[in-house]
Amino acid sequence: MKEAAAILDHAGINPTPNRLLVVDALLRAAAPLSLADLEQLLPTMERSGIFRVLNLLATSHITHSLNDGTRSVKYELCPSHGHDHSPSDGHVHFHCRSCGRTFCTDVPLPPVTLPTGFEPESANYIIEGLCPRCAR
Numbered sequence: 001m002k003e004a005a006a007i008l009d010h011a012g013i014n015p016t017p018n019r020l021l022v023v024d025a026l027l028r029a030a031a032p033l034s035l036a037d038l039e040q041l042l043p044t045m046e047r048s049g050i051f052r053v054l055n056l057l058a059t060s061h062i063t064h065s066l067n068d069g070t071r072s073v074k075y076e077l078c079p080s081h082g083h084d085h086s087p088s089d090g091h092v093h094f095h096c097r098s099c100g101r102t103f104c105t106d107v108p109l110p111p112v113t114l115p116t117g118f119e120p121e122s123a124n125y126i127i128e129g130l131c132p133r134c135a136r
Contacts, residue, residue, distance in 0.1 A: 026076060035072070057075075065122075091109060092127060093126050096128075098130055
């Protein structure tokens with residue numbers, strides 16, 4: 001919980017118990033988590049409370065949200081935890097169309113040149129296919 005408290009404190013956010021629980025769950029996660037995933041991991045919190053914390057973390061640029069095609073938004077901690085946030089903080093994700101899992105990769109987002117006047121704020125890059133387990 002110390003790391004969760006440090007992330008919130010660094011962003012100027014009061015580390016309430018609910019906020020600490022959500023950030024700690026995201027820190028321990030091996031992959032992006034949906035609201036439903038967080039509900040299962042945090043049975044003492046109500047869905048609306050988790051959602052409010054996720055919204056606060058997103059607007060504070062502590063988390064990234066992504067849509068992997070499952071109709072369920074997934075959340076993960078931003079590497080910069082709100083400091084010097086940019087769309088390049090993200091990375092490529094892989095969604096297995098067989099088992100439905102979404103994986104983080106170490107592959108950075110590829111550079112994209114936008115037309116003049118466009119200001120990117122976020123980017124999602126999802127590759128779909130079969131994970132190693134399902135490809136066997």
